[in-house]
Amino acid sequence: MPIVNMLDAKTNLSKLVDAVETGAEEEIIIARNGKPAAKLVQLDAQPKRKIRLGLAVGKYPPLDYESFQALDAEIEKMFLGENEDK
Template identity: 40%
Template sequence: MQTVNIHEAKTHLSRFVELASAGEEIVIARAGRPVARLVALESSDVKPRPLGLGRGRFTLPEGFDRMYADEIQRMFEAEG
């Protein structure tokens, strides 16, 4: 971890951004006291999960899509 003062951070910002993107943590200090931290963002290379990962792990009861249909309908039609 490298600590730099604000003036140095402003003067060499692109260099510190490169270091941070390479994995180094840069602490920015004012009058010798840490006030900020420059770190790389987490990778957004999240791959979508394939469909069907839960197949065979659980079952739904027959008619699940119609369970409590009458009660639900009454809730929507109820006057409040």
Template identity: 45%
Template sequence: MLMVNMHDAKSKLSSLVERLELGEESEVVIARNGTPVARLVPFTAPRRIGAARHLLAGLDIPATVEAFNAGDGAIAADFDASARQGLAP
């Protein structure tokens, strides 16, 4: 952990970020009058694969294209029924 004062952090921000990128530092603490006030850490991108899996877990979503398309007949029947009742889709 590297601690720098506010003035040094402002004037050397690029080099501080580079040290984080290269793994030379795990975090940089920025201090004002010797008191830590902020922390710079490397950014880690969130994992995209399965990011919404917990949101979709309770839903009955078809797992294959064939299973998804199997509902097309029911959907068409629903549209036909609403058209017969005079409802616009």
């Protein structure tokens, strides 16, 4: 991530844009009086981290409360086995 001062950015703008477009540089910081003022990035650049929500949508059937509670007995049988003494 190079930092370029304003005067150099003005004289070499096409080179800086080419560097970002080709991927030679991910981003270029343009500074004014030594302080970062702007960031030059590719227009269609994707965010660095993409949050993916809803990965399980449509993979499982809907489950209402009564059906969910009915699974407790089935799971208990799996762990404890069939108990004929009840």
